[in-house]
Amino acid sequence: MALPLYYNWRNLFVRKLSTSLTFAVVATLVLVLCVLLSFAAGIRASLAVSGWPQNVLVLKPGATAESTSIITPDEKGRVVQAPGIAHGADGKMLISEELCTQTSIPRRAGEHNMANVAVRGVDATAFGVHPEVKIIEGRRFEPGQLEVIVGKAARDRFDNLGIGGEVRLGRQGNRLYKVVGVFETGGGAFDSEIWGGRTQISDSFNRHFISSAVLRLDDAAEAAAAISYLNGPFVALESKRETEYYEDLSKTTRDIVALTTVLIAIMSIGAAFAVANTMYAAVDGRRREIAMLRTIGFGRGAIILSFVTESLLVCMTACLFGLAGAMFFSGTRQDFLSNSTWTVLAYELKITPTIALGSLGLACLVGVIGAIAPALRASRVHVIEALRKA
Amino acid sequence: MSAADIVATSVRKVYHKDRIEIPVLDGLSLKIDAGEFVVLMGPSGSGKSTLLHLIGGLDSPTSGSIRVGEYNLERMTERELTAWRSRHVGFIFQMYHLVPVLTAAQNVELPLLLFKMSSAERRERVATALKVVGLADRTDHRPNQLSGGQEQRVAIARAIVTDPDVILADEPTGDLDAKTSEEILALLNLLNSEFNKTILMVTHDPRAASHGQRVVHLEKGVLEREERNPARPAMAAS
Ligand SMILES: Nc1ncnc2c1ncn2[C@@H]1O[C@H](COP(=O)(O)OP(=O)(O)OP(=O)(O)O)[C@@H](O)[C@H]1O
Ligand SMILES: [Mg+2]
Numbered sequence: 001m002a003l004p005l006y007y008n009w010r011n012l013f014v015r016k017l018s019t020s021l022t023f024a025v026v027a028t029l030v031l032v033l034c035v036l037l038s039f040a041a042g043i044r045a046s047l048a049v050s051g052w053p054q055n056v057l058v059l060k061p062g063a064t065a066e067s068t069s070i071i072t073p074d075e076k077g078r079v080v081q082a083p084g085i086a087h088g089a090d091g092k093m094l095i096s097e098e099l100c101t102q103t104s105i106p107r108r109a110g111e112h113n114m115a116n117v118a119v120r121g122v123d124a125t126a127f128g129v130h131p132e133v134k135i136i137e138g139r140r141f142e143p144g145q146l147e148v149i150v151g152k153a154a155r156d157r158f159d160n161l162g163i164g165g166e167v168r169l170g171r172q173g174n175r176l177y178k179v180v181g182v183f184e185t186g187g188g189a190f191d192s193e194i195w196g197g198r199t200q201i202s203d204s205f206n207r208h209f210i211s212s213a214v215l216r217l218d219d220a221a222e223a224a225a226a227i228s229y230l231n232g233p234f235v236a237l238e239s240k241r242e243t244e245y246y247e248d249l250s251k252t253t254r255d256i257v258a259l260t261t262v263l264i265a266i267m268s269i270g271a272a273f274a275v276a277n278t279m280y281a282a283v284d285g286r287r288r289e290i291a292m293l294r295t296i297g298f299g300r301g302a303i304i305l306s307f308v309t310e311s312l313l314v315c316m317t318a319c320l321f322g323l324a325g326a327m328f329f330s331g332t333r334q335d336f337l338s339n340s341t342w343t344v345l346a347y348e349l350k351i352t353p354t355i356a357l358g359s360l361g362l363a364c365l366v367g368v369i370g371a372i373a374p375a376l377r378a379s380r381v382h383v384i385e386a387l388r389k390a
Numbered sequence: 391m392s393a394a395d396i397v398a399t400s401v402r403k404v405y406h407k408d409r410i411e412i413p414v415l416d417g418l419s420l421k422i423d424a425g426e427f428v429v430l431m432g433p434s435g436s437g438k439s440t441l442l443h444l445i446g447g448l449d450s451p452t453s454g455s456i457r458v459g460e461y462n463l464e465r466m467t468e469r470e471l472t473a474w475r476s477r478h479v480g481f482i483f484q485m486y487h488l489v490p491v492l493t494a495a496q497n498v499e500l501p502l503l504l505f506k507m508s509s510a511e512r513r514e515r516v517a518t519a520l521k522v523v524g525l526a527d528r529t530d531h532r533p534n535q536l537s538g539g540q541e542q543r544v545a546i547a548r549a550i551v552t553d554p555d556v557i558l559a560d561e562p563t564g565d566l567d568a569k570t571s572e573e574i575l576a577l578l579n580l581l582n583s584e585f586n587k588t589i590l591m592v593t594h595d596p597r598a599a600s601h602g603q604r605v606v607h608l609e610k611g612v613l614e615r616e617e618r619n620p621a622r623p624a625m626a627a628s
Contacts (some may be wrong), residue, residue: 004496288485293500295448387483
């Protein structure tokens with residue numbers, strides 16, 4: 001049987017300074033991890049590589065994103081001659097002309113601040129080109145009406161975007177649109193957008209050129225030919241597979257997450273060293289006690305277990321404190337301005353059970369790894385030498 | 391549990407220091423009857439503690455054999471010796487070696503945690519042990535709230551709580567004044583006479599030695615002489 005927990009618990013208070021330093025390090029680690037994990041969860045939509053391999057997105061050369069691109073009617077006329085374009089059920093070519101812009105609208109009640117939302121004006125063909133867009137509530141907008149449909153994530157994030165809600169769009173925010181439907185793409189970037197009829201949006205925002213065109217081809221294998229035509233001298237636009245476009249967009253975000261992950265890893269190693277340091281001090285201060293325990297019949301295993309337990313006690317309590325700290329800050333939103341779409345990816349510090357478990361897991365890992373070497377040293381204490389009077 | 395006898399035969403213990411052999415025990419033989427109270431004396435460095443550690447299974451002799459009751463220690467692994475100690479040997483040290491963060495009762499309870507035993511039974515055993523040493527009213531005190539004599543009593547309670555058959559005491563009164571020493575020795579006497587424990591006690595103090603039934607003198611690694619205490623005849627023989 002093992003040594004009792006209260007034995008370890010009380011020993012923690014013997015070396016208060018050393019214990020509290022380790023405690024602070026682990027609690028900070030947990031806090032940073034929570035921030036990273038909720039950040040990662042919040043931007044998952046933009047991380048998701050959406051799009052279709054048979055869709056080709058056409059932009060103005062040099063435009064980094066749809067919202068900074070303009071395609072003139074002349075250019076559009078040449079785009080439609082690209083090879084391999086598929087036809088919809090109604091016999092029309094599957095080319096979606098899209099107008100991308102953004103506007104600032106209020107967030108959900110209780111947070112009286114504004115944030116940017118992407119607004120996309122599309123025609124009915126858009127639903128053929130982007131079949132992943134599914135209406136989950138209400139209906140599609142009527143062309144020519146002041147009606148919009150909203151992505152599920154946008155509805156959750158902004159104020160008054162439920163069915164029947166109203167939203168001010170336009171250059172001066174002077175047009176009142178009615179929300180008639182909610183759509184979902186299964187985690188894609190569209191989920192954070194507002195879609196309306198292209199001519200209406202064009203009118204409201206006073207933008208007369210489309211931003212992009214998306215071509216749906218019969219087959220993904222034909223994309224290369226279409227792209228070489230579109231990027232060639234006759235059309236001179238910049239086209240990409242839709243999948244490739246989203247991949248590029250999410251790259252920055254992924255880089256940030258990767259960087260923070262490296263930071264967490266380095267912090268974890270540092271924390272493990274802090275734990276090891278504290279535990280070594282504990283072992284060295286208790287050599288006689290360990291020798292006595294071995295004398296009265298505690299085995300090496302019981303000694304190892306006891307020191308690992310002691311370390312876990314610090315790390316787990318520190319983890320709870322870190323989580324409590326994160327809870328305290330939770331609800332604070334950080335706007336993460338995507339530099340490619342110029343829209344805000346709202347990120348909220350939110351402690352979900354997954355995040356709490358993940359933090360506890362990391363804290364325990366740090367505790368065990370940091371305690372192993374000191375615990376082994378404790379188990380190897382030379383009993384007779386340690387018992388000798390000083 | 392009945393007391394065990396101790397038989398050490400031709401025990402040699404050699405330490406190595408810078409490749410030089412230092413024979414601490416040099417073919418020592420000693421027999422202690424079950425229920426006997428033997429005092430071990432000798433100059434500093436003569437190997438008294440070393441012998442006690444060998445008999446307690448904390449170390450192994452370089453050669454020779456040690457038997458305690460039915461156990462031949464030289465045939466046991468470290469793991470077996472550890473388990474054996476927890477059931478059959480009670481150690482008492484000069485420095486008490488109590489855990490400072492635990493109360494008297496919790497210190498006494500420690501060896502019982504290695505037993506399959508209900509917490510109610512543990513509590514009862516701890517209470518009994520503390521009563522035997524006269525500290526029933528100090529159960530919740532921490533070691534730093536106790537006097538040296540009281541600390542040693544707690545240590546004795548810890549040594550007897552498992553009801554061992556052998557008690558090994560290394561200068562148990564070395565840190566105590568004369569009056570407190572007398573009380574501790576009276577307690578050991580009680581354990582020997584009332585509870586029939588076999589006791590081997592190391593001491594430098596001739597007055598302490600007078601409590602044993604037999605005094606053996608260790609010098610240069612061998613038993614130099616021994617004397618029986620006429621005031622305390624051995625009762626094991628009867
Ligand atoms: N690990 C070791 N390495 C080398 N020599 C040792 C070691 N342990 C003990 N010795 C030596 O063995 C001898 C006997 O030591 P021991 O502790 O048994 O003496 P003792 O009779 O108990 O003395 P004291 O009365 O001072 O407690 C001493 O000379 C000591 O230096
Ligand atoms: Mg000694």
